[in-house]
Structure formats: structure tokens, C-alpha cells
Amino acid sequence: ETGVTQSPTHLIKTRGQQVTLRCSSQSGHNTVSWYQQALGQGPQFIFQYYREEENGRGNFPPRFSGLQFPNYSSELNVNALELDDSALYLCASSLGLAGIDEQYFGPGTRLTVT
């Protein structure tokens, strides 16, 4: 167990809806990164939050947004859901910035968009 938790475990949404996914980082970690993993693919970097500010973003449209709270927990929000958004969404926490320090993943949220 990494100490990183995510909720919910599974979620089914309809195209056009909005969704919020939540993550609690490992104790002592102040960086949270979000990744999207489509079936059969490796995780793709969405963005990273360091001390409550977005610090790096991958090739994802603005309808993917996030927040990090003072306790270093985080949310991923996706607006105007599309069918291709169906994937496993992974939260990873690290002591410092991703890549500089090791990242540890939570169990993920499986999102299905119909």
C-alpha cells in the first residue's frame, strides 16, 4: 500500500456531463500528479500540483482542470465528457516534483463515459 487513496473507485457518466475525482496524497508528500491510462496504453501525464499551484501540464485540453488543497489532497475535474475520456485515472504523490522524486500511485478511478 502506498498511502495514496482515490475516490470513487468506479464511475459511469454520460457524454457531456462533468465529473470530479479525488485523491489524498501520501503523508508528507506535497506534490500530486494526475495521469490518464487508456486500455492497453501507458499512463499519460495530465498535470501536476505542487504546494497548491499547477506546475506542469501535459497535452490535455482546458476542460481538464484541477485543484490542490492546503492538506495536499487534490481534485481532477473534467467538463463536457467525451467517450474517449473513458479510462483509468491515476493520482500519484511525491515528496517533490515528479521525476525528481519517486512517484507513488493510488489505486485509480475507472471512469466510463457512455
Add this chain to the structure above:
Amino acid sequence: QKEVEQNSGPLSVPEGAIASLNCTYSDRGSQSFFWYRQYSGKSPELIMFIYSNGDKEDGRFTAQLNKASQYVSLLIRDSQPSDSATYLCAVYSGGGADGLTFGKGTHLIIQP
């Protein structure tokens, strides 16, 4: 475009043998390299990380890095059926504002 390439497999190895997993990356400035193991339906689990050229050993696992060839590998000695999983190679290219770039993973099967 930063790319990380892995053979998708499946790679089939007899129990007790050495499994060798390979990864190449496109960004010559890449700084750190990670191997994750992912069981079907689960999230990735960090196995090893390496920053410097050469070998790094941790139990049955050895990571090898050759920056000149832009190549990183993972060796698993005395392979066990429980090692059967998808192994993901991830690379950090630096700059402080990027996450990890992952390959698609190699599916490893350890045959009893």
C-alpha cells in the same frame, strides 16, 4: 515529442530464469528513469529508479542505464509466477514542470 518505446510482448520466460525487459527513449536530455509493475486491473507499483549510467541492484531486480545509447533495461532474476505482469518504463526529461513519460509496457509471463 518525447517518446518511450517498449516491446509490448508478451515475453514468456520459464520460472527461475532471468527476465530481461528493455526500453528506449527519444529525449537525450532525460534525467531519471523508473520501472513500474502493473498487475491487470491494478495501478502501477514502483519497482526501481535509476539516475546514473550503470547498474543498480535491489533484491532480484537490476536496472541498467546507458544514456549514450538512450537505453534502460530491467533484469528480474529467479523469475517467479508472481512476477507475471505488465512492466512500464517511465522517463523524466527534466525542466521541473513535466511529469513522467511512460511507454506502453511489456507484458511478462512467467511459465511455471
